[in-house]
Amino acid sequence: MASLVNDYVTAVKKMACDILELLADELKLQQRNVFSKLLMDEESDSVFRLNYYPPCPELQEHEPKGRKLIGFGEHTDPQIISVLRSNNTSGLEISLRDGSWMSVPPDSNSFFINVGDSLQVMTNGRFKSVKHRVVANSVKSRMSMIYFGGPPLSEKIAPLPSLMEREEASLYKEFTWFEYKKSAFNSRLSDNRLGRIHSATTHVRVDQYNGNTGLRSSLRVRFDWSWAWWALRCIIRLYGSIKGDLGFKS
Ligand SMILES: O=C(O)CCC(=O)C(=O)O
Ligand SMILES: [Fe+2]
Numbered sequence: 690m691a692s693l694v695n696d697y698v699t700a701v702k703k704m705a706c707d708i709l710e711l712l713a714d715e716l717k718l719q720q721r722n723v724f725s726k727l728l729m730d731e732e733s734d735s736v737f738r739l740n741y742y743p744p745c746p747e748l749q750e751h752e753p754k755g756r757k758l759i760g761f762g763e764h765t766d767p768q769i770i771s772v773l774r775s776n777n778t779s780g781l782e783i784s785l786r787d788g789s790w791m792s793v794p795p796d797s798n799s800f801f802i803n804v805g806d807s808l809q810v811m812t813n814g815r816f817k818s819v820k821h822r823v824v825a826n827s828v829k830s831r832m833s834m835i836y837f838g839g840p841p842l843s844e845k846i847a848p849l850p851s852l853m854e855r856e857e858a859s860l861y862k863e864f865t866w867f868e869y870k871k872s873a874f875n876s877r878l879s880d881n882r883l884g885r886i887h888s889a890t891t892h893v894r895v896d897q898y899n900g901n902t903g904l905r906s907s908l909r910v911r912f913d914w915s916w917a918w919w920a921l922r923c924i925i926r927l928y929g930s931i932k933g934d935l936g937f938k939s
Contacts, residue, residue, distance in 0.1 A: 698737050701772050701800075701836040702728060708802060709770060709838075716815065718851055724769060724808065732841035734866060735768070740833045742780060745825040760831070761823035764878045767869060768805040768839035775801070778831035784820035793821075795831075806883050807840060807869070810861045813848035818883070842867040862886050 706725035713721040727733060742760040760780060775781065777797050782790040793801060804816045823831065840846065847863035864886055876882065 727840035728838040734839040736837040742831040758825040763822040765818040768837045771803040773801040773835045775833040778829040
């Protein structure tokens, strides 16, 4: 199993590097490995994560129309690039400019690539890290696996001087990846992290993240208050029906 995961991560990392080199070409950067070398570095702080979202049958039955239960709250990925693969269950949504959410069609034969916050900063906003979330599915479980390609902890992240046009203002202050990760623990998942390091602000305070370094795999289901509310209502309903079975009046 461990070697299967390692083989998968090695292959996906290579693909992430190829994509980053194509992006560097697109930006007409002479050093086409300027992004990919951060993932290739021995000290690269990359993470591999498995997410499991159980089906939520109660959703269809009881949720008022239009309301969605959240499996993974809205956020942007903080690293450089994320490569996601899922089973054929829908749930992933991206936030559009007007604030509405668009569903990403599930496709177990495709990869979904996300620009991370660090790439947004290095490109001075030319590439944007898009906000996304996962909503619960009422009938099928969703599984996803994501490779998050991150730089070494000590790497300084700032807009690339070779990219900046004359007189172009740097939109972000420089920070190390370690600082960004550390401050991640002190904020909420949905916080606008990059807003805090915008060069108009007076200090660098960075944000959220699952702080482990190195390769890591984990299985988890995100906690969200809407789930707690839903669970509470299930318990109340269950309690009501048990009382009924036992002959109590509800
Ligand atoms: O499970 C998914 O489809 C997305 C999960 C995600 O965005 C993440 O783990 O950062
Ligand atoms: Fe994500």
